Amino acid sequence: MAPRLVVIGNGMAGARTVEEILSRGGDFDITMFGDEPYGNYNRIMLSNVLAGVEDESGIFLNDLSWYADNGITLHAGRRISRIDRFAKQVYAEDGTATPYDKLIIATGSRAFVPPIPGIHRPGRGYHQGVFAFRTLDDTRSMIRYAREHERAVVIGGGLLGLEAARGLQNHVSQVTLLHAMGHLMNTQLDAQAGAILQRSVEKLGIEVVCDAMTTEILGKHAVTGVKLSDGRVIDCDVVVVAAGIRANTEVAAASGLVVERGIVVDDQMRAQDEPDIYVVGECAQHRGETYGLVAPLWDQAKVLADHLTGRDPQAAYHGSRIATKLKVAGVDVASMGLKESDREDDETLVFSEPRKGIYKSVIIRDGRLVGATLVGDVKKVAFLMQAFDRGLALPEDRVELMFDLGGPPAEVSAAELADDAQVCNCNGVTKGTIAETVHGGCKTVSGVMDRTRAGKGCGTCKSLVAQIVEWAAGGAVEEDPKASWYVPGVPMPKPELMAAIRKYDLRSVSSVFAKLVPGGEEDAKSKMGLASLLKMMWGDRYIDERDARFINDRVHANIQRDGTFSVVPQMKGGVTTPAQLRRIAEVAEKHAVPMVKLTGGQRIDLLGIPKETLPKIWADLDMPSGYAYGKSFRTVKTCVGSDFCRFGVGDSTALGIALEERYQGIEGPGKMKLAVTGCPRNCAEAYVKDLGVVAIDGGRWELYVGGAAGAHVRKGDLLATVESPEEVITLTGRFLQYYRESANWLERTYAWVPRLGIEHIRAVVVDDAEGIAADLDAAMAASVAAYRDPWKERAEPATPGQFRTSLPLVVLPQVPVR
Amino acid sequence: MRILGPVTDIPLGEGRTYEVDGEMVAVFRLRDGSVRALSAVCPHRGGPLADGQIDNKVLVCPLHLMAFDITTGCSLSGISDLTVYPVTVDADGHLVISSLTASEVPS
Ligand code: SRM
Ligand SMILES: Cc1cc2nc3c(=O)[nH]c(=O)nc-3n(C[C@H](O)[C@H](O)[C@H](O)COP(=O)(O)OP(=O)(O)OC[C@H]3O[C@@H](n4cnc5c(N)ncnc54)[C@H](O)[C@@H]3O)c2cc1C
Ligand code: SF4
Ligand code: FES
Numbered sequence: 013m014a015p016r017l018v019v020i021g022n023g024m025a026g027a028r029t030v031e032e033i034l035s036r037g038g039d040f041d042i043t044m045f046g047d048e049p050y051g052n053y054n055r056i057m058l059s060n061v062l063a064g065v066e067d068e069s070g071i072f073l074n075d076l077s078w079y080a081d082n083g084i085t086l087h088a089g090r091r092i093s094r095i096d097r098f099a100k101q102v103y104a105e106d107g108t109a110t111p112y113d114k115l116i117i118a119t120g121s122r123a124f125v126p127p128i129p130g131i132h133r134p135g136r137g138y139h140q141g142v143f144a145f146r147t148l149d150d151t152r153s154m155i156r157y158a159r160e161h162e163r164a165v166v167i168g169g170g171l172l173g174l175e176a177a178r179g180l181q182n183h184v185s186q187v188t189l190l191h192a193m194g195h196l197m198n199t200q201l202d203a204q205a206g207a208i209l210q211r212s213v214e215k216l217g218i219e220v221v222c223d224a225m226t227t228e229i230l231g232k233h234a235v236t237g238v239k240l241s242d243g244r245v246i247d248c249d250v251v252v253v254a255a256g257i258r259a260n261t262e263v264a265a266a267s268g269l270v271v272e273r274g275i276v277v278d279d280q281m282r283a284q285d286e287p288d289i290y291v292v293g294e295c296a297q298h299r300g301e302t303y304g305l306v307a308p309l310w311d312q313a314k315v316l317a318d319h320l321t322g323r324d325p326q327a328a329y330h331g332s333r334i335a336t337k338l339k340v341a342g343v344d345v346a347s348m349g350l351k352e353s354d355r356e357d358d359e360t361l362v363f364s365e366p367r368k369g370i371y372k373s374v375i376i377r378d379g380r381l382v383g384a385t386l387v388g389d390v391k392k393v394a395f396l397m398q399a400f401d402r403g404l405a406l407p408e409d410r411v412e413l414m415f416d417l418g419g420p421p422a423e424v425s426a427a428e429l430a431d432d433a434q435v436c437n438c439n440g441v442t443k444g445t446i447a448e449t450v451h452g453g454c455k456t457v458s459g460v461m462d463r464t465r466a467g468k469g470c471g472t473c474k475s476l477v478a479q480i481v482e483w484a485a486g487g488a489v490e491e492d493p494k495a496s497w498y499v500p501g502v503p504m505p506k507p508e509l510m511a512a513i514r515k516y517d518l519r520s521v522s523s524v525f526a527k528l529v530p531g532g533e534e535d536a537k538s539k540m541g542l543a544s545l546l547k548m549m550w551g552d553r554y555i556d557e558r559d560a561r562f563i564n565d566r567v568h569a570n571i572q573r574d575g576t577f578s579v580v581p582q583m584k585g586g587v588t589t590p591a592q593l594r595r596i597a598e599v600a601e602k603h604a605v606p607m608v609k610l611t612g613g614q615r616i617d618l619l620g621i622p623k624e625t626l627p628k629i630w631a632d633l634d635m636p637s638g639y640a641y642g643k644s645f646r647t648v649k650t651c652v653g654s655d656f657c658r659f660g661v662g663d664s665t666a667l668g669i670a671l672e673e674r675y676q677g678i679e680g681p682g683k684m685k686l687a688v689t690g691c692p693r694n695c696a697e698a699y700v701k702d703l704g705v706v707a708i709d710g711g712r713w714e715l716y717v718g719g720a721a722g723a724h725v726r727k728g729d730l731l732a733t734v735e736s737p738e739e740v741i742t743l744t745g746r747f748l749q750y751y752r753e754s755a756n757w758l759e760r761t762y763a764w765v766p767r768l769g770i771e772h773i774r775a776v777v778v779d780d781a782e783g784i785a786a787d788l789d790a791a792m793a794a795s796v797a798a799y800r801d802p803w804k805e806r807a808e809p810a811t812p813g814q815f816r817t818s819l820p821l822v823v824l825p826q827v828p829v830r
Numbered sequence: 831m832r833i834l835g836p837v838t839d840i841p842l843g844e845g846r847t848y849e850v851d852g853e854m855v856a857v858f859r860l861r862d863g864s865v866r867a868l869s870a871v872c873p874h875r876g877g878p879l880a881d882g883q884i885d886n887k888v889l890v891c892p893l894h895l896m897a898f899d900i901t902t903g904c905s906l907s908g909i910s911d912l913t914v915y916p917v918t919v920d921a922d923g924h925l926v927i928s929s930l931t932a933s934e935v936p937s
Binding site: 575811813 | 843
């Protein structure tokens with residue numbers, strides 16, 4: 013019978029060790045116990061789940077079928093409470109005993125929650141509104157609660173706290189980060205770097221308070237605020253504690269193992285004086301060190317697997333040199349080794365450009381890199397990490413450590429990496445593994461990422477992974493639309509693409525392919541995005557090739573599941589008249605329209621119209637198009653406002669109509685849906701629109717941008733408060749134009765606004781910090797002037813057979829009726 | 831042989847549907863000047879393929895964006911393939927398609 017291997021802890025270290033054992037053909041009868049009721053997931057990605065950029069389903073590393081397929085007995089949701097080292101058995105909380113021949117303890121850590129008065133509720137766990145950030149369940153309940161609340165406080169300004177704060181911004185409108193020390197990330201950064209980081213974080217709209225000692229959590233039934241030692245009270249309804257971690261060592265200690273800060277192990281990861289008990293991951297203490305990152309546990313798992321399977325019984329772990337990266341979109345931070353020099357003869361280089369949020373420092377000792385910090389610009393991180401990890405010789409020109417000064421191109425650095433150099437620290441993938449995968453026939457970057465998981469953790473190594481794939485494929489990388497390209501078929505991000513279009517005066521989609529794609533190859537999936545971009549850039553001077561349009565834009569209607577179309581006439585601001593209603597009713601009757609429906613956009617939809625009938629319906633309706641089909645300006649929902657409503661403080665209907673009249677039909681990278689509401693009761697749902705206008709007392713108007721209530725729900729950010737409807741109209745145009753010019757294809761404002769940051773958008777759109785406001789206004793005015801109602805195309809088709817049916821003209825063979 | 835009509839009935843880079851011997855055929859005029867004919871109905875959920883977008887290699891169904899090789903009809907999205915029909919443009923600029931029934935019955 014195969015020896016029985018029992019693993020306590022089904023987290024990242026436990027599951028990885030088992031994977032390593034299986035990949036070495038280790039023959040064990042494996043049983044795993046996990047406190048959490050799931051398979052194994054990537055804990056690192058919880059930050060991304062909180063930030064809304066990753067689905068829960070995307071973070072699972074091994075689902076339950078993996079355990080079954082590998083003959084592993086998994087007890088998910090079962091906690092081990094005791095180990096009997098003499099009888100060689102572990103006991104679960106329900107009293108059941110499981111015998112082992114070899115035991116691995118991989119119980120990880122838990123959040124450290126300081127004993128602040130009010131943080132717990134007697135006998136009930138955390139106070140209502142207080143959360144730790146460690147597990148999937150923590151993250152889920154935090155999201156659920158935060159969504160229904162407004163203000164969050166995060167306690168702890170380290171990596172985890174920063175990621176929590178950024179993620180929470182996705183769910184609440186105000187986030188304050190409290191840090192007990194003098195500067196952020198004080199474990200990794202010196203004071204100067206910390207201060208620069210703080211400014212960048214504040215730019216994202218997170219309020220930061222350093223030297224903040226929290227003395228009490230306030231609130232009777234639920235959190236209402238936190239109190240600081242200086243007496244200050246910060247109102248909030250959500251508190252997230254990210255004040256550090258503590259190793260889960262209680263079970264080991266109670267069972268008689270040697271425990272200090274972690275469970276003490278030797279170089280084979282064996283618990284002290286225990287021939288058959290091993291420890292990996294955050295709960296292990298090796299040569300006095302405990303680790304709080306994943307990179308060391310990949311090394312530990314390999315050593316332990318080599319040792320246990322007999323592949324290399326002498327395999328030894330010598331400790332890890334760790335590097336940290338912050339996973340906060342918009343703020344790049346990487347650090348490794350020493351943060352400050354502590355010897356006189358160290359060489360230290362520091363570069364700091366606070367205005368741009370950039371700080372770089374490196375510390376060199378005896379010609380070797382012993383520490384580096386990068387804030388704001390981490391382009392050199394891959395190189396520095398290799399130099400640090402392997403003690404490589406450093407360039408004579410030390411400044412090359414910080415900047416690319418016409419240095420070697422990227423491919424050379426990919427070639428230079430050692431085969432066993434770890435590229436993805438989140439998932440422990442080496443250059444060798446990536447190269448093997450490519451040689452095995454997988455030649456796309458995304459394919460390699462899927463297979464090896466490289467780049468699928470925090471994502472900061474993606475560009476290095478891409479370089480290695482390119483290098484390994486010897487230039488034969490298969491087409492792999494880079495995420496940064498505007499459309500998949502033209503290898504350029506938006507700014508470059510727009511510059512090239514201008515430079516070469518490219519006014520049609522086919523000319524873009526011919527000029528900007530190597531080989532001139534056309535790409536069906538890129539046509540729609542390019543058509544929209546060119547139309548925005550050239551207005552009247554755009555050369556309109558109809559085949560570049562998606563069917564909806566060819567026939568100005570939305571294609572439906574059966575190949576018919578829907579017709580939504582414009583109804584500005586949701587206001588209609590008896591005459592209009594009568595006409596719609598008559599048209600619907602005359603053409604036997606299968607369904608007439610009120611839309612969620614405050615107008616009327618005629619559904620199920622055959623393509624060939626569209627021109628007739630438009631003629632009979634004689635109303636302009638409502639653009640319910642395009643990636644374009646859609647609707648302005650309004651409420652009755654001051655004309656009729658007893659609470660209205662502004663004429664929301666009039667302003668809504670004016671906005672729709674001016675910006676109707678403007679195409680963009682995504683849909684643009686607006687609303688104007690007559691008071692903060694918000695009956696027109698303006699807080700959740702791409703741009704929402706709210707009338708407030710005193711004749712003023714608030715503009716909210718980046719809101720959403722579709723696939724994604726987000727409250728808009730306040731862009732500005734203005735005095736008059738005219739200002740609303742101007743700022744709306746300028747905001748939309750800036751969005752049109754800088755958002756990615758299909759990127760709605762709810763993603764674009766947080767990506768750029770509301771502060772930045774406000775600076776450009778309201779304060780004209782970049783001096784482009786006049787250009788934006790002029791470009792928008794040109795687009796407005798170029799507007800033509802597309803439904804006028806009814807008299808003469810734009811192309812032969814524009815409205816000819818594409819549906820079956822004859823009855824197709826049917827499934828025989830029995 | 832059947833003449834479907836002038837090739838200029840199909841705008842460059844677009845497709846139109848024709849009925850041939852009781853079958854629905856989508857004919858496309860590629861931007862490189864050549865023509866292709868394939869079954870007109872998407873095997874996925876019956877999407878009207880002539881309303882799809884094309885380039886010189888690929889046809890994309892308008893409903894759920896499944897892609898097909900426009901020359902071989904092979905699905906690039908892991909569903910059934912499309913039937914391909916032989917189509918040409920004659921000296922007068924007319925689309926000519928060989929009779930489907932004839933091509934199916936080997937003589
Ligand atoms: C007709 C309508 C539903 C209704 O009966 O009320 C509708 C119908 C469709 N919506 Fe919608 N949406 C309609 C209001 C909305 C709203 C509410 C609103 O506009 O205030 C939303 C949430 C607001 C938003 O856009 O964020 C909405 C969020 C979506 C989304 C999710 C967008 C997102 O990124 O979150 C999609 C999918 C997409 O855009 O990719 C979508 C896509 C669709 C499409 C176009 C699906 C498609 O591509 O074929 C549907 C067309 C059905 C058809 O056959 O005609 N529809 N859709 C509404 C038309 C409003 C109008 O008068 O123009
Ligand atoms: C939000 C977040 C972001 C992070 N980001 C990064 C990052 O970017 N980079 C990085 O390197 N690291 C990051 N980390 C840290 C990283 O996740 C950990 O280092 C890693 O998960 C440690 O693995 P582990 O297996 O030791 O512990 P865990 O993954 O915590 O696994 C331990 C498992 O054991 C279970 N367990 C505990 N006691 C028992 C018991 N008695 N019986 C049964 N089961 C038990 C626990 O429930 C848990 O499932 C992040 C952590 C968090 C929370
Ligand atoms: S929610 Fe929108 S996209 Fe979904 S079925 Fe309804 S109309 Fe269609
Ligand atoms: S019907 Fe063609 S892709 Fe779905």
